[in-house]
Amino acid sequence: MTTKTVHLALYPALADWEFGYATARINDPAFQKEPGRYRVRTVGLTRDPITSIGGLTITPDLALADIDPADSALLLLPGADSWAEGANAEFAKAARRWLDAGVPVAAICGATVGLAAEGLLDDRPHTGNMPEELQSVETYAGAEHYRNVRAVREGGLITAGAHSALEFAREILAELDVYEPAVLEAWYGLFSTGDPQWFGKLMAAVS
Numbered sequence: 144m145t146t147k148t149v150h151l152a153l154y155p156a157l158a159d160w161e162f163g164y165a166t167a168r169i170n171d172p173a174f175q176k177e178p179g180r181y182r183v184r185t186v187g188l189t190r191d192p193i194t195s196i197g198g199l200t201i202t203p204d205l206a207l208a209d210i211d212p213a214d215s216a217l218l219l220l221p222g223a224d225s226w227a228e229g230a231n232a233e234f235a236k237a238a239r240r241w242l243d244a245g246v247p248v249a250a251i252c253g254a255t256v257g258l259a260a261e262g263l264l265d266d267r268p269h270t271g272n273m274p275e276e277l278q279s280v281e282t283y284a285g286a287e288h289y290r291n292v293r294a295v296r297e298g299g300l301i302t303a304g305a306h307s308a309l310e311f312a313r314e315i316l317a318e319l320d321v322y323e324p325a326v327l328e329a330w331y332g333l334f335s336t337g338d339p340q341w342f343g344k345l346m347a348a349v350s
Contacts, residue, residue: 146182147216149319150205152234152254153187158222159197161251161305164312164334165219169319174326174349181216181319188233196223207233212244217319222252222305227276235261242299249315252305259283269302270295309334323348 149169151162172178187193187203194200212218218241220234235257238248242263250258255271258264264277264285271277274289294303294310296318303311313331316322322330325348333341 144177144180146179148214149181149183149217149219150186150210150215151183151219152207152221152231152237153185153193153201153203154223154225154231154234155193156196156223156225157193158252158305159195159199161221161308161311162219164309165249165315168312168316168330169321174330174345175321176323181321186210207237212241212246215241215246217247217249217315219315220248220250220254220257222254224253226253226257227279229260231257232260235263239263245299247299247301247318249301249311249318251303251308251311255302255304256280258302259285263300264288264302267300268295268297269300270304271302272304272306 151166166183169181170183184204185201186205186207188207190203190206192200192202218238220238225231238258239261241248252272256276259277259280260282262282268288268290270290270292274286277283278286293307294314296314301314301318313327316327329341329345329348333345
């Protein structure tokens with residue numbers, strides 16, 4: 144089995160909490176249909192360390208210029224306040240390359256603003272923090288495709304708002320087919336409700 148790479152984008156002051164559910168489950172072989180099928184590698188504009196909004200210093204594994212969509216299973220774009228300031232445009236352009244190549248892209252919170260500025264939400268169903276935030280992007284023309292839900296997955300594009308990291312992870316895991324559907328449902332049920340009955344359902348689904 145060839146291990147495929149999920150590329151996690153890094154930039155200064157990225158929101159730590161928005162990708163943790165997804166990357167932990169991708170890297171943890173427990174409950175997976177094909178353990179070891181995926182790995183996560185971090186990607187910066189350069190390989191210089193960045194500091195997250197939570198104060199964590201992270202050194203990228205790779206530089207963006209050194210990777211190609213053909214070598215990627217998914218590009219994961221966390222939020223950061225800098226997206227609203229027009230930063231990280233290189234990653235929005237990378238998202239276009241990934242989608243054009245038929246490789247999934249997952250964007251949450253401020254990253255959806257970057258995709259809007261790149262024109263990637265004009266004709267695709269999507270969500271974000273709120274419609275008004277995307278409408279503040281001068282070139283955004285996708286208001287009719289906005290969905291007022293926690294996360295949207297369609298046509299290889301996954302979007303979510305900052306308040307929906309768990310739903311974001313669920314859609315990423317579904318897109319990558321990491322778990323059997325019953326396992327994914329039980330995992331999401333446990334973490335979204337805290338009801339221990341879901342743990343029993345998770346163990347039953349795994350067995």
